[in-house]
Amino acid sequence: MAMSRLLVVASLLNVAAGFKFMSNFKMPSLQDKLNGQKADAKFGTKKLVVVTGTSSGLGRKTARALLRTGRYHVVGAVRDMDKMEAVAEIEGFDENDFTAMQVELNSFDSVRQFCDELKTMKMGRPLDRLICNAAVYQPSLPYAKWSVDGHEQQMQINYLSHFLMVSLLLDDIAAAPDPRVVLVGSVTGNDNTVGGGGVYPIADLKDLKGLKAGASNPISMFDGYNFDGAKAYKDSKLCLMMTSNLLHDKYHKQTGIAFSSIYPGCIAESPLFREKRPWFRKYFPIFMKYITGGFVGEEEAGMRLFQVAHDPRCSKSGVYWSWNGGPREGRDDALETDGQISGGGGAGGGWDSIYENDQSDKVLNVETSANLWKYSTEVTGANWPPANQPKSPCPTLVVVGSITTMMNAKQEAKRFTPAPGNVGAGAAGTIAGVAGTVVDTAVGGTIGAGLKFAQAKLLGDVPDEAKEGSFQEEVASEQSESGSGGKRKRVKAVWRKIFRKGPSAEQLAEAKAAEQAEEAAAIAEILEREAAEELLALKVEAALASGLKVSSKEDVSA
Numbered sequence: 001m002a003m004s005r006l007l008v009v010a011s012l013l014n015v016a017a018g019f020k021f022m023s024n025f026k027m028p029s030l031q032d033k034l035n036g037q038k039a040d041a042k043f044g045t046k047k048l049v050v051v052t053g054t055s056s057g058l059g060r061k062t063a064r065a066l067l068r069t070g071r072y073h074v075v076g077a078v079r080d081m082d083k084m085e086a087v088a089e090i091e092g093f094d095e096n097d098f099t100a101m102q103v104e105l106n107s108f109d110s111v112r113q114f115c116d117e118l119k120t121m122k123m124g125r126p127l128d129r130l131i132c133n134a135a136v137y138q139p140s141l142p143y144a145k146w147s148v149d150g151h152e153q154q155m156q157i158n159y160l161s162h163f164l165m166v167s168l169l170l171d172d173i174a175a176a177p178d179p180r181v182v183l184v185g186s187v188t189g190n191d192n193t194v195g196g197g198g199v200y201p202i203a204d205l206k207d208l209k210g211l212k213a214g215a216s217n218p219i220s221m222f223d224g225y226n227f228d229g230a231k232a233y234k235d236s237k238l239c240l241m242m243t244s245n246l247l248h249d250k251y252h253k254q255t256g257i258a259f260s261s262i263y264p265g266c267i268a269e270s271p272l273f274r275e276k277r278p279w280f281r282k283y284f285p286i287f288m289k290y291i292t293g294g295f296v297g298e299e300e301a302g303m304r305l306f307q308v309a310h311d312p313r314c315s316k317s318g319v320y321w322s323w324n325g326g327p328r329e330g331r332d333d334a335l336e337t338d339g340q341i342s343g344g345g346g347a348g349g350g351w352d353s354i355y356e357n358d359q360s361d362k363v364l365n366v367e368t369s370a371n372l373w374k375y376s377t378e379v380t381g382a383n384w385p386p387a388n389q390p391k392s393p394c395p396t397l398v399v400v401g402s403i404t405t406m407m408n409a410k411q412e413a414k415r416f417t418p419a420p421g422n423v424g425a426g427a428a429g430t431i432a433g434v435a436g437t438v439v440d441t442a443v444g445g446t447i448g449a450g451l452k453f454a455q456a457k458l459l460g461d462v463p464d465e466a467k468e469g470s471f472q473e474e475v476a477s478e479q480s481e482s483g484s485g486g487k488r489k490r491v492k493a494v495w496r497k498i499f500r501k502g503p504s505a506e507q508l509a510e511a512k513a514a515e516q517a518e519e520a521a522a523i524a525e526i527l528e529r530e531a532a533e534e535l536l537a538l539k540v541e542a543a544l545a546s547g548l549k550v551s552s553k554e555d556v557s558a
């Protein structure tokens with residue numbers, strides 16, 4: 001009887017688990033079918049790619065490289081639609097394969113609206129690539145500029161808004177085959193290099209006190225200290241690289257999405273440096289071309305970002321992609337080719353010079369990363385799906401898992417009961433206690449008590465070695481030795497205390513007799529309790545069958 005009830009409960013849970021598993025499945029509606037036909041007409045077999053910031057520099061050249069293959073439909077997410085129209089015309093973007101859409105990364109509302117409009121525009125098509133490229137660099141002013149949402153602009157445009165965008169599009173990306181998310185990082189956020197660790201200021205989020213406090217005007221920096229524009233830019237790149245790793249850890253296995261970050265090289269002539277003084281803009285490219293050899297042209301940088309979106313090698317997740325090693329190599333070549341190094345040497349380097357670059361201790365810091373995720377989620381209001389790892393579809397595991405879940409809830413309820421040292425007890429403890437009572441009623445009356453008795457018999461006493469060295473010897477003995485064998489241990493402990501030696505054989509025999517008597521009493525008590533719980537469980541069943549609401553033992557008694 002008890003066993004059959006248990007099987008019924010387990011199989012019901014099994015069925016429920018089956019339905020949960022299928023909850024993602026949706027019958028396609030007529031509207032879905034019409035949308036699918038329209039999407040086929042618009043996109044054909046092309047992959048859908050979103051690139052933020054295609055109106056300039058790296059994003060512009062990446063869009064061009066993608067479109068040149070004829071295998072992608074590119075959505076250019078830009079703040080200035082007129083500028084984008086002019087750029088698209090100059091670059092000769094085919095309007096059948098390129099769609100410009102407005103997004104102002106200075107505003108979370110605009111990011112949300114963009115994602116909504118994108119979902120409508122793509123008509124049910126999954127999103128094959130999301131490339132978070134747009135950024136601003138504001139190193140010159142001694143004070144911060146603020147976004148619509150009151151955050152320092154570089155942190156919001158470069159990082160927070162992209163963080164929110166990934167969260168809003170994650171499901172659409174996960175639905176694609178071979179999906180990828182690329183976050184454009186920088187050597188400046190990775191301080192294990194000369195560019196990142198040798199040029200002041202250094203990216204450093206410290207304890208994230210500023211972000212924890214909301215990073216809202218007047219708090220400009222994520223570390224909570226005073227404003228430094230160049231550092232804010234570098235911090236934003238550090239955040240993007242950490243986020244790429246976090247996304248990989250949390251979602252790669254479950255979604256198949258390859259998350260990566262890249263350093264495209266120093267694109268010293270790009271408009272990113274528009275807020276630097278004129279002399280800097282004039283001499284920086286010359287310095288990078290002829291002194292460090294680290295210069296990369298927009299075209300070549302665009303090919304690099306395109307490669308991470310396109311090359312089958314780059315479907316590997318959790319990587320920080322770079323090209324061709326140290327910048328000083330190949331400097332001689334640079335002198336002969338006006339700084340344009342393609343295919344070898346220096347910070348140039350073609351398709352086959354791609355490599356998985358090392359990441360600094362700061363990028364890989366798990367504690368800071370966990371906090372970055374938590375506080376960024378709070379600040380942006382991002383809503384992330386649970387990070388579930390793939391599960392075995394084995395049906396036996398589902399049944400066993402259901403029982404384990406119930407038993408676990410019961411054990412948890414016990415642990416939540418207020419006691420000295422339990423600082424977790426509170427409202428949650430009380431709720432769990434009630435839940436535990438109900439679970440107890442369902443399974444405790446059937447196998448719970450029997451299992452407990454069998455467990456005590458099979459497992460025996462906890463060895464003395466396990467208890468030695470405890471500063472709470474007596475408390476532990478009281479709590480853990482109330483079952484069979486406990487008495488003997490207590491007698492031994494008292495003897496040791498009084499005489500500092502073990503008891504005699506006679507005294508032990510006496511203790512054993514007492515213990516056997518106690519054991520018999522314990523068995524009688526268990527059988528009695530089992531009968532009472534069996535009765536209670538039957539009452540619950542009867543009450544439920546007659547439509548009564550049951551949430552505690554008292555309800556049943558009443």
Ligand SMILES: NC(=O)c1ccc[n+]([C@@H]2O[C@H](COP(=O)([O-])OP(=O)(O)OC[C@H]3O[C@@H](n4cnc5c(N)ncnc54)[C@H](OP(=O)(O)O)[C@@H]3O)[C@@H](O)[C@H]2O)c1
Pocket residue numbers: 052053054055056057058059077078079080083103104105106132133134135136157184185186187263264265266267268270271272273
């Ligand atoms: N340049 C380098 O040396 C270098 C080195 C390492 C990494 N990177 C990274 O490469 C990426 C591209 O930089 P880049 O050199 O190509 O710079 P860029 O030419 O200035 O391009 C930046 C893009 O971001 C867009 N953008 C700026 N603010 C925006 C906002 N509020 N909302 C929406 N879009 C906005 C810009 O739009 P507008 O056209 O309207 O201005 C532009 O399309 C950045 O992530 C940068 O950090 C650059």
